[in-house]
Amino acid sequence: MPSLQDYRAALSELWELLRTILERLPMLMLMTFLFFGAIVALSVIGVVGFFLERRDWNRGQCRKCGCEWRYFDTDRQGGRGYRDDHGHYLWISCPLDKRHAVARLEVR
Numbered sequence: 001m002p003s004l005q006d007y008r009a010a011l012s013e014l015w016e017l018l019r020t021i022l023e024r025l026p027m028l029m030l031m032t033f034l035f036f037g038a039i040v041a042l043s044v045i046g047v048v049g050f051f052l053e054r055r056d057w058n059r060g061q062c063r064k065c066g067c068e069w070r071y072f073d074t075d076r077q078g079g080r081g082y083r084d085d086h087g088h089y090l091w092i093s094c095p096l097d098k099r100h101a102v103a104r105l106e107v108r
């Protein structure tokens, strides 16, 4: 039969474990917060970037003069460069110009 001493030992071990968890809890919470915060921040940046690009792409027309965007280059990250007849240019990385890309391939 376990003695009172054994109960005390078990209880103090349990208490130690609880204290260790409690001591590390702020760090765990901080890391969780940072992790999800980073995911949310990246999502927001992605969504804002998409809408900004969509606004500038303007269904294939320059927002300043209404000329049609003409493809001229692709950068190393896969962004496509477009320009028009009036010296305006635009770089986009979202697949907003897919139809144009397909049309380009068909020409070749």
Ligand SMILES: [Zn+2]
Pocket: 062, 063, 064, 065, 066, 067, 084, 085, 086, 087, 088
């Ligand atoms: Zn223009």
